[in-house]
Amino acid sequence: MDMHIGRSGPVHARIKAPPSKSYTHRALIIAALANGISSIKGQLDADDTRITARALAALGVRIVWEQDLITVYGTGGRLRAPDTPIDIGDSGTSMRLLTAVCLLADGPVTLTGSARMQERPIGPLVEALNNAGARISYTKNPGCPPLIIDGTLTGGEIRADGSISSQFISSLLIAAPYAEYDATISLIGPVVSEPYIRITTGMMEIFGIKPEQKSTDPLVWKIPRGMQYKPSSYTVEGDYSSSSYWFALAAVTKGTVTVEGLNPDSEQGDKRLLDILEKMGCTITWSNPSKPGESEVTVSRSGALSGVDVDMADCPDVVQTVAVVAAVAETPTRITGIHHLRAKESDRIAAIVNGLQELGIRCDASEDEIGIIPGTLKGGVIHPERDHRTAMSFAILGTAIGCLTILDAGCVTKSYPEFWEEFRSVWKTAGSC
């Protein structure tokens, strides 16, 4: 499916935030390890969260997925090794978080994935696990899936490198309570995407296990052996990464967009986009901030936008969103701390540079940063190369251009299957092509 997007007048819209992808993945995995039946309410129904659910089912977990409710029959950490490989498709979170969890199975488990997944790094996680009792091997390229996961999780002193992905650390933390001995997880060097680790420890706590943080620099946690997650009834909060496109739509069209259902006190690092947009010249207003389920946030823009100089190591999933807003600002933007964007669904630094250049905007990039110099936008064609966030962010920029085509626009189902339906409903009032 290709999408043709034309210039839009100011969009005034109200949208419900889709449920969080990161929280849905974690709730499923942790509930599967709990010693009883959990309910997960208001889950994200998207390709990636379905992949996690199917993978857990292949590992012997009974999961009943209904609209707005998942019932997970926890195994107490006793998983069954399937006879055939588990295909994780394009979901990095499923691949990384499940790697340590597969060590709890009663035999070897093979995890494989899409062609792109077979290029996404997992070496630091495998190394940390192999130093802690596992025997994990690569079937194709060293350092990348597919993996054959065998051995046990002994625990003890586990040192791990989180400088490429925080998902390695989340994986170790989630499985650690089921190790043979007490586990101490210490980070080597700097970590990227740190808020996702807090999402992990927060979810572990909801299911009854709070990792004890022994130090913040370096980050060190202690997790005693012999604990089991307790079943829980958990409601998934709204997703800031998916909502980012609606915030950007207000910024790009000089409109006003209200997003309902986000938690103002969320641990999601992508919440920071609101501060960035405010710095660029948008107005942000919260209402009912003390009631998480009922709160709503409004982003509006009336004057000019200015560029920003911003380190986005902690919030990689909204870099593309900031980049498209930067393209319509009056002054240049520099985004730093983003080397980990090169190992996502696509090389996102290259995707931003190629996409913006196609539309007439000058950019420069290095291994770890991007510079964007706003100019006159022209129409063009964007090929997202199966990267949902490229498709969604450039769609928003399309509303500032005469005509923009997004090829293979269906890739948004990875995280936000209703994106185009929502986009059409808010755009139809103000847009033309």
Ligand SMILES: O=C(O)C1=C[C@@H](OP(=O)(O)O)[C@@H](O)[C@H](O)C1
């Ligand atoms: O743990 C998670 O839920 C995620 C962590 C981040 O990845 P990295 O830690 O690899 O940057 C993020 O980009 C991804 O979309 C979701």
Ligand SMILES: C=C(OP(=O)(O)O)C(=O)O
């Ligand atoms: C990077 C992403 O997801 P994952 O790592 O789970 O593939 C994303 O959703 O932007």
